[in-house]
Every structure is written in C-alpha cells, then in structure tokens.
Amino acid sequence: MSNRAQFVTKMGVIAATVGSAVGLGNIWRFPYEAGQHGGGAFLIVYLLCVFLLGIPVMIAEFVIGRSTHSNALTALQKLKPGSSLSKVSYIGIVASLMILSFYSVVAGWIMEYLYQAVTGGLSGHTSEEYATLFSTFTVNPWRSVMWTLIFLLANFMVLRRGIEKGIERISNIMMPVLFVMLLVFCVNSLFMPQAKKGLDFLFNPDFSQITPKVMLGALGQAFFSLSLGLTCLLTYASYFSDKTPLVRSATVVALLDTLVAILSGIIIFPAVFSFDMEPAAGPKLVFQILPEIFQQLPGGYLWSVAFFLLLFFASITSTISMSEISITYFVEAHKMSRSRATGLNTVIAMTFGTLCALSFGVLSDFKVFGMTLFELFDYVSSNIMLPIGGVMLSVFVGWIVDKKVVEEQLTDYGARKITLMRPIRFCIRYVAPLCISLIFLYGLGVP
Numbered sequence: 001m002s003n004r005a006q007f008v009t010k011m012g013v014i015a016a017t018v019g020s021a022v023g024l025g026n027i028w029r030f031p032y033e034a035g036q037h038g039g040g041a042f043l044i045v046y047l048l049c050v051f052l053l054g055i056p057v058m059i060a061e062f063v064i065g066r067s068t069h070s071n072a073l074t075a076l077q078k079l080k081p082g083s084s085l086s087k088v089s090y091i092g093i094v095a096s097l098m099i100l101s102f103y104s105v106v107a108g109w110i111m112e113y114l115y116q117a118v119t120g121g122l123s124g125h126t127s128e129e130y131a132t133l134f135s136t137f138t139v140n141p142w143r144s145v146m147w148t149l150i151f152l153l154a155n156f157m158v159l160r161r162g163i164e165k166g167i168e169r170i171s172n173i174m175m176p177v178l179f180v181m182l183l184v185f186c187v188n189s190l191f192m193p194q195a196k197k198g199l200d201f202l203f204n205p206d207f208s209q210i211t212p213k214v215m216l217g218a219l220g221q222a223f224f225s226l227s228l229g230l231t232c233l234l235t236y237a238s239y240f241s242d243k244t245p246l247v248r249s250a251t252v253v254a255l256l257d258t259l260v261a262i263l264s265g266i267i268i269f270p271a272v273f274s275f276d277m278e279p280a281a282g283p284k285l286v287f288q289i290l291p292e293i294f295q296q297l298p299g300g301y302l303w304s305v306a307f308f309l310l311l312f313f314a315s316i317t318s319t320i321s322m323s324e325i326s327i328t329y330f331v332e333a334h335k336m337s338r339s340r341a342t343g344l345n346t347v348i349a350m351t352f353g354t355l356c357a358l359s360f361g362v363l364s365d366f367k368v369f370g371m372t373l374f375e376l377f378d379y380v381s382s383n384i385m386l387p388i389g390g391v392m393l394s395v396f397v398g399w400i401v402d403k404k405v406v407e408e409q410l411t412d413y414g415a416r417k418i419t420l421m422r423p424i425r426f427c428i429r430y431v432a433p434l435c436i437s438l439i440f441l442y443g444l445g446v447p
C-alpha cells in the first residue's frame with residue numbers, strides 16, 4: 001500500500017478531516033434543524049449525540065481505515081472476510097451520492113449569493129425583498145439548476161487532478177479565516193435588539209420539547225455534520241500515517257466542528273428574532289437572514305463577498321470528501337481509471353442534483369411520503385442511512401474486529417497510552433449501537 005498517498009503532516013490530517021466535517025452542515029443545516037426542533041432542546045441532544053455516539057463512531061471509522069489502508073469495502077473484507085457488515089460500504093456509496101446531489105443544490109445557492117454579493121444585488125433590500133430574492137431564485141428552473149451543475153463541475157475539476165492537494169492547501173488558509181469571520185458576526189449578533197431572545201432559544205432548553213423526532217433529527221444532524229456513518233472518514237483515515245494520533249484527532253475534529261455549528265447558531269438566532277422571522281423557516285432560513293446581517297454591517301459588501309466565497313470553499317472540501325467514497329470504490333474495486341470514476345460520480349450527482357434543484361420549482365408538487373425530492377434525499381440519507389451505517393460500523397469494530405487490532409490502532413501502534421481506552425471501547429461496543437438503534441426506531445415511530 002506504499003503507493004497510496006498519505007497525509008504527510010499532522011496538520012494535514014486534521015485540516016483535511018475538519019475540511020470534510022465543516023461545511024454547509026454546520027452553517028446552513030444546523031441552524032435550520034435547530035430552528036425546526038425547538039432550539040435548546042435540540043442543542044442538548046445534539047451535543048450528547050456528538051460526544052457519546054459521534055466520537056466513538058468516528059474512532060471506529062478511523063480504526064478500520066488506518067489498520068487496512070484500503071477503500072471501505074476492501075477494508076471491511078480484509079478485517080473479516082465474508083462479514084455481512086461489509087455491506088455498509090454500499091450504504092456509504094449510495095447515501096454519499098444522495099447527499100452530494102442535494103448538497104450541490106445548496107452549494108449552488110451559495111454560488112448564486114456570491115454572484116449577487118459581487119454584483120451588488122445583495123444590498124439595500126428590505127426583509128420581504130430578501131425573502132422574495134430567495135424564493136424567486138429557487139423557483140426559477142434554470143438558474144438553480146445551472147448553479148448546481150457549475151458547482152458539480154468545479155467539484156469534478158478538483159477531484160480529477162488527484163488527491164486534492166491544491167484545495168486542501170487553500171482551505172488550510174481559508175478555514176481559519178472563516179472561523180475568525182464567524183467570531184466577528186457572533187459579536188455583531190450579540191448586540192442585536194433581540195439577542196437575548198435568540199440566545200434563550202438556543203441555550204435555554206425546554207425539556208418537554210425533547211421528542212423522539214427531535215432526537216432523531218439531532219442524531220442525523222450530528223452524523224451529517226461530522227461526516228459519519230458513510231465510511232467517508234474511514235476512507236480519509238486509510239491515508240493517515242501510523243503516527244497520526246487517532247483518538248486525539250477524532251476529539252479535535254468533533255470539537256472544532258461543534259464549535260462552528262454553535263457559532264453559526266449564535267449568529268443566526270439573535271438575528272432571527274431581531275428581524276422578526278420564523279426560526280422554523282427550514283432550508284431557506286440562513287439565506288434570508290445572512291444578507292440582512294451583512295447589510296447592517298459597516299463594509300457589508302466586502303463581508304458578504306468574503307463570507308460566501310469562504311463558504312464555497314468550505315462546501316467544496318466537504319463534497320470532495322463525500323465524492324471520494326464512491327470514486328475510491330469505483331477505482332479500487334472496479335479498476336476504473338480515476339477520471340472515469342470521477343466522471344461517473346459527477347454524472348450521477350448532476351442527474352439527481354438537477355431533480356433536487358427542480359423540486360423547489362417545477363417539481364415542487366411531486367412528493368414522496370409527503371416530501372419533495374430534495375427533502376426526501378436529505379431525510380433518507382441523514383436520518384436513516386447515516387444512523388444505520390453508524391450502527392454497522394460500531395458493531396463491526398466493537399464486536400468483529402480483533403481486539404488486538406483495535407487496541408493497536410487506539411494506541412497508534414503502541415506509541416501512546418490511552419487512558420480512556422475502556423470507556424472508548426465500551427461506547428463503541430454498547431453505547432453507540434444501542435443508543436443509535438433506539439433513537440432510530442423511536443424516531444421513525446416504530447414501537
């Protein structure tokens with residue numbers, strides 16, 4: 001396996017994995033999910049899901065990836081030939097293509113907003129006009145499809161050139177800048193007239209609001225945001241070096257990712273209440289709020305251009321990682337050339353991405369189980385496939401993989417002593433599979 005690329009530096013590992021994790025999931029999806037599921041109640045369950053279930057599943061993915069240095073399917077088969085759990089890699093391939101499809105639609109919205117920001121179209125409007133801006137744009141069949149396809153094309157170009165060095169390097173600079181910008185916006189939001197109401201909404205949980213549906217939403221969001229359950233981080237870990245500290249990397253990635261989501265909440269909710277908007281507005285929430293925030297800032301033009309540009313980079317480092325799941329599989333299991341595999345990944349996502357984009361306009365009446373195609377893709381992948389994948393991966397590492405292999409990975413081949421070895425293994429063996437299964441079944445209303 002020595003000819004497989006490796007992340008050379010420690011920074012490279014963390015940066016690429018954080019690049020995968022931090023994206024629209026934190027800045028677009030987290031506020032809208034929290035807004036729809038009662039704010040504080042959602043946040044509490046979300047945090048529990050990240051720390052008790054997310055980190056163990058992430059470690060499980062890292063163990064499988066690094067111990068085998070292979071794509072997901074081969075990795076699972078190497079560790080346990082014939083295990084039926086290796087089917088999790090098919091879930092990963094299908095779900096990652098579904099996510100890529102609807103994610104590209106939202107990334108396309110980011111590109112449209114970047115375009116609007118640059119050409120001055122985002123400034124000088126009233127709240128109603130910002131709402132209309134979003135709805136006229138998303139209803140327009142050509143424009144939103146066009147941006148979806150342009151985004152996927154950009155994703156394709158980056159991927160075809162190999163192991164994404166350039167983008168990783170750019171995003172190593174961009175991510176910290178994005179982070180600083182979020183801090184500035186946070187401070188700005190804290191001074192808004194209804195800041196207290198917004199912070200109360202996010203941080204003051206009304207425990208009676210914790211329902212099975214809220215729990216499933218929070219679980220799905222945690223896994224979505226951490227890029228878990230689809231063997232995405234497994235694939236990344238297959239490029240880790242033997243020295244990468246597995247447990248510490250998982251913890252750092254989860255902490256940073258959660259921090260960005262919370263910052264995004266602190267930016268959005270004070271603004272939601274100050275501008276008299278609905279927290280439960282759904283996917284359009286941040287697209288209506290952000291331009292209005294920028295407009296009020298001194299130098300709003302530059303803030304908005306910079307922000308949407310950075311968000312574009314945050315999105316593409318995420319879509320690269322989800323594309324890598326199917327591409328690595330096509331290349332290593334089907335002996336396809338890298339450019340063909342990348343092309344196939346792109347064509348599939350363009351097809352379904354177009355349908356998802358149209359589901360805000362001409363296809364808005366086409367519903368399956370009461371959901372538009374966009375909503376269906378999002379719901380099925382996040383709330384069904386990610387949890388199932390998480391259970392399978394944690395059961396695999398907790399119960400099937402040789403205990404010695406797991407310990408060797410957790411200690412980075414004996415280089416480190418891990419004080420929390422037993423609690424970590426306990427979470428991987430019992431807590432994660434049981435809690436995820438229970439939340440999943442209750443959330444779907446099974447019992």
Ligand code: TRP
Nearest residue numbers: 021023024025224225227232322
């Ligand atoms: N975590 C990314 C975000 O929040 C999305 C993402 C990238 C993802 N790779 C993934 C989600 C794999 C699930 C599985 O924007």
